[in-house]
Amino acid sequence: GENVEQHPSTLSVQEGDSAVIKCTYSDSASNYFPWYKQELGKRPQLIIDIRSNVGEKKDQRIAVTLNKTAKHFSLHITETQPEDSAVYFCAAFDYKLSFGAGTTVTVRA
């Protein structure tokens, strides 16, 4: 089955700086890669996703890149703000969603 690895497990950035989270996947058949943000005690919420026929997608301060050959994808958050502090999960879909272990992002004011 699909195995998704996510790095780093924790990330602390100064407000205004960029944050990058990287994920790798094992199943070349995976074709959909969402990113979820989860605040403490809350439900995960989709923030951006990318499908395998696209290399990059951007939505305001958030962007995702996908390298199908290397089987990795990354989340980029620019101009970080305190409200970006949360746990971020990547996932890959082959016949089901498989999640990474999560990255706890802390934005320091």
Added chain:
Amino acid sequence: DGGITQSPKYLFRKEGQNVTLSCEQNLNHDAMYWYRQDPGQGLRLIYYSQIVNDFQKGDIAEGYSVSREKKESFPLTVTSAQKNPTAFYLCASSMGRHGEQYFGPGTRLTVT
């Protein structure tokens, strides 16, 4: 967000008791899912259902059971056979298997 609900928010049970977690959606989604979340880990799939009266085991189905008698509802029963049931349980739904998954608010189950 508001179209998928889970109840209760917190649930406490004694060891050896079965407990059923509720999940309801009014999004007209065909597919529904149950995940378990433990501290420091990602979400792990317990069961999923793509259509009424049909469901499949996920990665960690042992000790759990589900039913899908109605499109809107996908209850999860945590049985006494589940060795470590204390966790945060999340239900999700999607229009089709390949669609965006929307999560419910979760139920935190504590078994002592």
